[in-house]
């Protein structure tokens with residue numbers, strides 16, 4: 001080892017040692033604490049039961065080698081067990097960051113921890129253990145529907161165990177709820193009623209209700225499975241053989257309508273991060289955090305795909321995070337944070353800005369970057385081949401056609417006489433074409449229907465000519481019907497799109513269709529996609545990708561291209577560089593050095609919640625959330641007018657928020673956020689006093705003009721004191737340019 005390598009090596013080793021020590025503490029906890037052990041046993045039982053149930057409904061035989069955790073999952077659980085249940089553990093304030101390749105089973109690792117925590121809380125406090133225990137957040141709506149169903153099965157499995165032993169595990173069902181934007185699920189009972197009326201009219205079940213079949217037995221839902229009225233909504237299963245079915249009266253322990261979730265906060269709340277902006281607007285949202293009930297407060301917050309919480313979304317999210325954290329602390333809870341990420345570059349700074357916490361990466365990287373003990377680089381696997389392609393004479397609209405046609409046609413020419421022809425065609429058939437914008441997807445679609453088709457025909461004709469001249473010598477009749485079929489498919493490919501413009505339901509259908517192998521009618525030839533595929537697309541049969549235009553960031557390039565070649569078939573990534581795009585040319589010129597070390601080029605994620613611009617956008621919302629949701633004193637819509645600066649209860653909340661922001665604020669900005677909060681408190685107090693003097697009511701969000709408004713929409717900034725976001729999605733406002 002060289003001299004300058006010794007110190008980093010010691011650092012790496014000491015992190016690994018810490019992980020080992022924590023794992024051993026996890027084992028010791030299970031050995032010494034009978035309640036923790038029982039909770040762990042229940043969590044394992046629930047996990048096993050849902051895996052077996054899953055195989056039963058898929059009519060798959062049980063795993064021959066039995067069901068088991070992956071070493072990484074079990075090790076992760078052992079590392080975090082103690083700090084998840086013990087408030088005073090040294091690692092309680094440390095964010096445990098899972099850094100593991102996609103497909104490694106991160107979701108099951110979180111879910112295992114969640115059911116453990118729910119079981120532990122029920123066992124330690126059967127009377128107060130209900131309500132929301134854990135909050136799990138995603139960034140993409142598409143992911144959430146799929147993840148919701150996955151998580152639902154595990155929660156259902158634990159609920160079945162509870163029903164056998166309500167004396168120890170409490171009378172309240174173990175349940176799960178999905179809290180996302182109105183575009184995905186109904187916010188009110190009335191909206192749910194309207195959606196279900198649509199089904200009665202003969203429409204397919206609306207995707208807003210998320211579940212189309214029973215998560216436990218798989219029975220397909222029709223209108224009878226959605227029980228809805230002006231005052232309630234729940235799912236029922238009518239399958240008499242289902243553990244949750246029968247007479248169709250008993251509600252399934254899951255819900256997706258906001259009003260139902262506020263009425264009965266679910267044990268596990270799954271949401272998208274942007275939804276947390278609703279905490280400022282919705283008086284009832286605070287009920288998830290233990291308000292208005294004797295139940296304990298949630299203690300676990302999980303953030304999936306942390307590296308996506310970046311840029312403007314990440315910065316604004318940082319301030320809402322400060323509010324959420326403060327809210328939980330006001331209930332006497334120091335929440336445990338867990339997150340997962342695809343890149344750990346600058347993660348330390350990101351975690352500090354967002355969560356005001358230190359971080360511990362799991363599994364800690366080893367001395368060799370190819371071996372963290374739990375994950376090793378598999379050098380025997382062929383991996384992925386990257387090919388750069390530049391057509392210097394063709395414009396960006398023309399350059400795709402020759403490449404795409406050759407890629408469509410290539411497998412046929414290469415494998416036509418091969419004994420394993422069909423297997424090889426299946427391996428290389430479906431191509432995913434990545435684009436940097438929606439507009440580019442549209443252009444490619446046109447190109448596939450015109451230029452690509454013409455190119456494919458030309459290739460086909462050339463091949464026919466060649467075959468006929470060769471056939472004189474040794475191939476009397478080589479063209480079978482099947483091959484003609486293949487040739488015509490290359491010229492008339494079956495194309496689908498995966499973009500944010502399609503509904504979540506349509507995209508889910510396309511994801512399913514991508515699983516269909518070559519030779520079936522549904523097999524897709526071409527999928528045109530935006531960066532929607534860079535997370536969440538996990539179809540093992542895909543091996544060919546065309547990257548049409550260099551993605552903006554290296555992280556996205558890596559994420560996207562690693563969607564192909566995930567199984568036995570080596571991946572082939574063809575990057576189509578555009579001659580007029582400077583980024584394209586520079587990547588083309590430095591193709592080899594870039595690809596040989598591209599993880600080094602991943603741009604650090606940047607979040608800056610405490611800059612003036614971001615504070616201006618969201619700091620008041622954080623203040624409102626803490627004041628409004630921590631207890632009932634200023635919760636109701638009309639209570640905004642009772643806000644008083646000097647009120648001791650208000651002072652405590654403000655001080656807690658200031659302290660939390662300090663932990664995340666960069667040292668060179670120290671104190672600026674505190675000053676800003678004090679300023680906002682003054683504005684609110686003045687507005688309340690002013691309204692009182694005018695004998696006007698001040699509401700957070702008045703329904704009509706009879707009261708003044710504290711919060712208002714950004715579109716209508718004059719309507720209230722503070723323009724406030726409804727969702728963190730629309731954080732970037734458009735600039736208005738006026739000509740002189």
Ligand SMILES: [Zn+2]
Pocket residue numbers: 214215216217218219237238239242243244245
């Ligand atoms: Zn069922």
